Amino acid sequence: VKQPVLHQVIVGTAPGDAITAQAFAIRSWLHELGFHSEIFAKYIHQALESEVRPFVTYRPARAESFLIFHHSIGSSLVEEVAQLPLPLILVYHNITPAEFFADVDPVWKQRMLLGRQQLQRLQASTHLGLADSFYNEEELRASGYQETGVLPIVVEESEYNLPNNEGLVARYRDGGPNLLFVGKVAPHKKQEDLIKLLYYYRRIQPGARLLLVGDKWLPGYDEWLADLIANLGLQQSVVLTGRVSQQDMVTYYRIADLYVSMSEHEGFGKPLIESMYLGLPILAYASAAVPLTVGQTGLLFHQKNFEVLAELVDIVMCDPGLRARIIERQRQRVQMYLASEVRQTFLSYLAQLSLVEK
Amino acid sequence: MSDSEIIEFIEIHDPQVTATMLAGEIRARVQQRRQLGKPHVDFPTYGAVTACPEASQELPFRPNLFHHLRQANRSYNRIETATVLAPSPATQVPVLGRLWSLIREQAHSLVLFYVNRATVEQLKINRHLVSVANELTIMLQEQQATTGRLQQEIEMLREQVERQKEEGK
Numbered sequence: 149v150k151q152p153v154l155h156q157v158i159v160g161t162a163p164g165d166a167i168t169a170q171a172f173a174i175r176s177w178l179h180e181l182g183f184h185s186e187i188f189a190k191y192i193h194q195a196l197e198s199e200v201r202p203f204v205t206y207r208p209a210r211a212e213s214f215l216i217f218h219h220s221i222g223s224s225l226v227e228e229v230a231q232l233p234l235p236l237i238l239v240y241h242n243i244t245p246a247e248f249f250a251d252v253d254p255v256w257k258q259r260m261l262l263g264r265q266q267l268q269r270l271q272a273s274t275h276l277g278l279a280d281s282f283y284n285e286e287e288l289r290a291s292g293y294q295e296t297g298v299l300p301i302v303v304e305e306s307e308y309n310l311p312n313n314e315g316l317v318a319r320y321r322d323g324g325p326n327l328l329f330v331g332k333v334a335p336h337k338k339q340e341d342l343i344k345l346l347y348y349y350r351r352i353q354p355g356a357r358l359l360l361v362g363d364k365w366l367p368g369y370d371e372w373l374a375d376l377i378a379n380l381g382l383q384q385s386v387v388l389t390g391r392v393s394q395q396d397m398v399t400y401y402r403i404a405d406l407y408v409s410m411s412e413h414e415g416f417g418k419p420l421i422e423s424m425y426l427g428l429p430i431l432a433y434a435s436a437a438v439p440l441t442v443g444q445t446g447l448l449f450h451q452k453n454f455e456v457l458a459e460l461v462d463i464v465m466c467d468p469g470l471r472a473r474i475i476e477r478q479r480q481r482v483q484m485y486l487a488s489e490v491r492q493t494f495l496s497y498l499a500q501l502s503l504v505e506k
Numbered sequence: 507m508s509d510s511e512i513i514e515f516i517e518i519h520d521p522q523v524t525a526t527m528l529a530g531e532i533r534a535r536v537q538q539r540r541q542l543g544k545p546h547v548d549f550p551t552y553g554a555v556t557a558c559p560e561a562s563q564e565l566p567f568r569p570n571l572f573h574h575l576r577q578a579n580r581s582y583n584r585i586e587t588a589t590v591l592a593p594s595p596a597t598q599v600p601v602l603g604r605l606w607s608l609i610r611e612q613a614h615s616l617v618l619f620y621v622n623r624a625t626v627e628q629l630k631i632n633r634h635l636v637s638v639a640n641e642l643t644i645m646l647q648e649q650q651a652t653t654g655r656l657q658q659e660i661e662m663l664r665e666q667v668e669r670q671k672e673e674g675k
Contacts, residue, residue, distance in 0.1 A: 204608065224591075224611055250583055251553045251554075251555060251583050251629065251633055252552075252553045252626070252629065252630075253622070253626055253629075254583075254585045254586070254587040254622060254625055254626075254629065255587045255618060255619075255622040255625075258586075258587050258588050262588070335552055335553060340549075340551070340552050344549045347547070347549075348547075351539065351544050352539075367626075368626055368630060369552060372552050373552075376549070376550070380549075434517060439517075444519035445519070447516070447517070447518050448516075448517035448518075449515050449516055449517065450514070450515040450516075450517065451514075451515040453515070454549075455536055455539075455546055456512060456515075456532055456536065459531075459532040459535045459536060459539075460516065460528065460532060462535075463528060463531060463532070467523070469522070470520065470522070470523050473520055473521075473522070474520075477519075
């Protein structure tokens with residue numbers, strides 16, 4: 149009996165990246181099912197060189213009947229994948245709207261525009277379009293995809309059940325309330341608005357601190373944030389960590405008191421479900437997929453009035469009953485994103501494609 | 507901000523705390539804070555360009571000023587950076603063609619990487635200059651409106667003085 153083959157292709161891989169983590173989860177499920185499955189990428193972070201193969205080495209095998217392609221950005225790789233003689237299972241992770249880069253970085257703007265065009269082009273070679281959220285599924289349907297489904301971003305529990313980095317705990321668990329946001333430092337994630345919120349919140353709680361966990365990404369934005377922090381006199385209260393290890397990231401979730409998101413575009417928002425899993429209440433701007441990911445658990449807001457939001461943050465901080473109820477609702481909701489649940493969903497799609505028995 | 511406005515922007519699904527309750531508490535807290543002398547503060551926004559003002563029919567304006575201003579606002583961020591990699595006979599050659607395509611793509615990407623660094627800086631300057639031009643034009647329009655009002659007032663006062671002089675005779 150020939151071993152079934154189902155490979156995945158992804159533009160870029162990096163440790164801590166939600167799409168990369170999803171590809172690894174899918175690969176491990178496929179291995180459990182007896183498939184030969186590898187991940188091919190155009191850009192491979194050096195830490196993953198032993199795990200991911202360069203796309204230039206990929207050749208479709210006879211035993212392959214489908215290829216999984218993760219789409220999230222414009223790239224010449226997409227054109228190559230679209231020309232392969234294999235139907236695709238497209239996993240759509242959303243593309244940040246180009247307008248966030250129109251006035252700041254032409255190359256990124258171009259990549260996002262190209263990504264949207266390529267989403268249309270990929271339709272012809274796609275057999276099944278899977279989105280990682282209902283929000284993204286809507287976009288697939290709006291782009292003309294007929295056969296679609298939802299395969300959520302997954303929480304692999306073993307990656308979060310790690311011990312704390314005690315050095316971080318000693319440094320930041322000092323009583324001053326800690327606000328946390330996790331995500332790359334980018335204009336659409338709106339870290340600047342969190343800094344503005346902190347300015348107001350420190351008028352209520354002078355010891356408050358903002359922990360911004362995430363890789364630096366767009367140099368101009370980093371500089372602008374640094375200027376804003378200096379102008380507001382918040383140098384001692386804003387911590388920009390840069391890229392951190394999984395253990396440090398988990399520790400930051402644990403030493404934080406509230407997860408706050410001002411992000412204006414999230415295709416899914418993995419840190420939201422990480423917060424849910426690690427018992428951190430969420431207060432988030434209701435943009436893009438955020439309301440669908442959070443559901444009726446945390447607190448959402450639809451306008452950015454920093455003065456009002458600072459009071460709301462303080463109310464949530466000072467009401468243990470409300471916090472406990474939010475955390476409990478979040479704990480219930482996160483069950484649907486745990487690996488065991490998502491694996492079943494993935495299996496049902498494989499069965500739909502006759503890749504496994506129903 | 508009124509209670510109803512606050513209610514509209516908060517979304518909470520809790521059996522004990524409602525958006526109405528939160529709105530009342532927040533409004534009271536904001537008022538209290540302001541009474542303590544903590545004012546509302548406005549902040550700058552990253553990448554934002556001041557909106558281009560429109561010429562007002564009520565105010566005198568130079569057509570050239572608004573022509574150049576509109577053009578500057580339309581084109582300050584129109585910078586094309588897409589790679590142009592048209593297929594060539596060399597890329598069609600079996601095996602070596604693919605390798606040549608890869609080398610070409612890498613070379614284009616490398617150029618683009620460095621060009622974009624300069625472009626991003628230029629774009630930053632463009633953004634600031636266009637915003638300054640827009641802000642100055644807005645200020646000019648406000649000053650023109652103020653000057654117009656003051657001129658009307660002077661005219662009225664002048665007429666009043668004239669009338670009083672006439673009545674005094």
